[in-house]
Amino acid sequence: MVRVAAPRSLAAVLLAACFGLAIPSGAPPARAQGEEALPQEHWSFSGPFGAFDMAAVQRGFQIYSEVCSNCHSMKQLQYRNLTAVGFTSDQVKAIAASVQVPLGVNDQGEPILGPGTPASTFRSPFPNEQAARAANNGALPPDLSVIVKAREGGPNYVYGILTGYTDPPAGVQMQPGMNYNKYFPGHQIAMPKPLSEGQITYADGTPNTLEQEAHDMVTFLTWAGSPEMVVRKQTGIRIVLFLLLMTGLTYGVKRKVWAQAH
Numbered sequence: 675m676v677r678v679a680a681p682r683s684l685a686a687v688l689l690a691a692c693f694g695l696a697i698p699s700g701a702p703p704a705r706a707q708g709e710e711a712l713p714q715e716h717w718s719f720s721g722p723f724g725a726f727d728m729a730a731v732q733r734g735f736q737i738y739s740e741v742c743s744n745c746h747s748m749k750q751l752q753y754r755n756l757t758a759v760g761f762t763s764d765q766v767k768a769i770a771a772s773v774q775v776p777l778g779v780n781d782q783g784e785p786i787l788g789p790g791t792p793a794s795t796f797r798s799p800f801p802n803e804q805a806a807r808a809a810n811n812g813a814l815p816p817d818l819s820v821i822v823k824a825r826e827g828g829p830n831y832v833y834g835i836l837t838g839y840t841d842p843p844a845g846v847q848m849q850p851g852m853n854y855n856k857y858f859p860g861h862q863i864a865m866p867k868p869l870s871e872g873q874i875t876y877a878d879g880t881p882n883t884l885e886q887e888a889h890d891m892v893t894f895l896t897w898a899g900s901p902e903m904v905v906r907k908q909t910g911i912r913i914v915l916f917l918l919l920m921t922g923l924t925y926g927v928k929r930k931v932w933a934q935a936h
């Protein structure tokens with residue numbers, strides 16, 4: 675079910691229409707009864723003037739490569755898209771060349787693997803859905819290209835999933851192979867806890883707390899799903915400024931034209 679947050683005011687609605695933004699309603703999105711309220715994180719990209727913290731996007735890509743890409747595809751991304759987050763084209767070539775991607779099939783119909791190029795799609799961990807389910811207790815790891823847009827609660831929800839693993843409360847019977855997560859609907863998730871304190875070694879020396887890792891991961895995933903977000907906001911701001919200017923000019927012209935009419 676899609677729940678839309680109640681808009682705060684007409685101005686907020688107009689601004690949202692101009693910027694194409696979800697309206698921040700102040701209150702966290704309503705959750706089903708008995709479900710934990712989502713964490714309310716501060717994001718560099720939120721608000722009409724928000725912009726992606728590209729260092730965080732790069733760190734999140736590192737986590738995707740080291741951890742998530744073992745189970746999740748991101749089929750809407752190509753390695754060359756990474757130049758937009760500050761990797762040089764040589765770095766992108768090296769990143770792409772470090773993974774083995776399918777390059778076609780040989781005469782026997784077997785897949786040929788070889789180093790990727792900047793034009794390659796992000797490598798998928800499994801050849802098909804059946805293989806992905808077989809390796810994951812029957813559950814399908816969803817493609818992460820647009821996961822932040824696809825889930826109610828967006829970045830705060832995905833952050834919640836990454837930080838919400840706990841022991842099941844007393845009396846909760848877990849299905850075999852499932853893990854307890856405070857924020858996952860129904861609380862039983864097939865994904866084992868993917869991130870933990872100290873797991874990632876950042877080249878830039880950023881502290882590797884679980885919160886930091888989850889924050890960087892979600893910043894990367896949000897960028898991946900909406901790389902054009904910042905341009906869209908800036909265009910919105912320019913349009914609003916233009917409209918204000920036009921309003922002023924039109925009003926001035928009206929005053930001048932009507933000044934003679936008595």
Ligand code: HEC
Pocket residue numbers: 737738741742743744745746810813814815816821825832835836862863864865866868869891
């Ligand atoms: C060992 C495999 C594995 C790894 C590694 C893994 N995941 Fe998952 N992930 C899964 C599976 C399986 C599911 C489906 C869970 C379900 O439906 O119960 C899932 C589901 C998800 C979901 C969707 C939850 C929802 O609301 O449906 C998100 C978001 C997610 N993973 C993010 C990540 C991120 C980010 C990483 C890396 C930090 C990661 N995963 C690493 C296996 C994995």
